[in-house]
Amino acid sequence: MRLIKSILKKSFLYPLYKEKQDFKYWQYKIGRLDARRGDLIDTYLPKGAIGAELGVFKGHFSRVLLNRTKPKELHLIDPWFLLTSEWPWASRNKSTVDALCNVLKSNKQEINDKIVYVHIQDDLKLLKEFPNEYFDWVYIDSTHGYEHTVSELQLLLKKVKASGIICGDDWQPDVNHRHHGVYKAVNEFILKHNYKLLYADDKNLQWFIKKNI
Numbered sequence: 001m002r003l004i005k006s007i008l009k010k011s012f013l014y015p016l017y018k019e020k021q022d023f024k025y026w027q028y029k030i031g032r033l034d035a036r037r038g039d040l041i042d043t044y045l046p047k048g049a050i051g052a053e054l055g056v057f058k059g060h061f062s063r064v065l066l067n068r069t070k071p072k073e074l075h076l077i078d079p080w081f082l083l084t085s086e087w088p089w090a091s092r093n094k095s096t097v098d099a100l101c102n103v104l105k106s107n108k109q110e111i112n113d114k115i116v117y118v119h120i121q122d123d124l125k126l127l128k129e130f131p132n133e134y135f136d137w138v139y140i141d142s143t144h145g146y147e148h149t150v151s152e153l154q155l156l157l158k159k160v161k162a163s164g165i166i167c168g169d170d171w172q173p174d175v176n177h178r179h180h181g182v183y184k185a186v187n188e189f190i191l192k193h194n195y196k197l198l199y200a201d202d203k204n205l206q207w208f209i210k211k212n213i
Helices: 002-009 014-044 060-069 096-106 108-112 123-127 146-159 180-193
Strands: 050-054 073-078 116-120 135-140 160-168 195-200 207-211
Touching: 014 060, 014 195, 050 060, 060 073, 060 135, 073 123, 096 108, 096 116, 108 116, 123 146, 135 146, 146 160, 146 180, 180 195, 180 207
Parallel strands: 050 073, 050 135, 073 116, 135 160
Antiparallel strands: 160 207, 195 207
């Protein structure tokens, strides 16, 4: 195997080989993460309900949410190309247009069946248009910034049912981490609005909160 790699490194085919290996490793990591997150979804999110994903990216986790919760409605909210033509930090294909096309294609049947609704818009603007207590659950995976997360949570205080679940990604207790703002915003929200932390883990980065009623 080492000999093959050594020969490949000297070949014009090596960039293609390296890209394929990187893609396999990326698929493996995403698959492992989604399996862990999927188990948490089974535990904390209701089936056949109305949910939303704030920050859809390329739509990989949207399919996990769809398959696991079997929702009545799933609203996928992301600005995609309205924000930028490319995500400079993304792996492989960085195009926001290609990402959106993939989301539309992979959810075509559910869109036609009026189960999945794709919203190309800033979530803070769009959430205001929904009736109060509309959602049974909302998953936040958007900017990961403190101010934006605070604003999202304030809107979801009204837009998610009193018995509903607010959850998300990037639980980072480390104050030096660039996404620590999510952790800070959620903890402040819990204390201010009488919510309880159902689950949080800085290894898989997931968190789930619910109002004390």
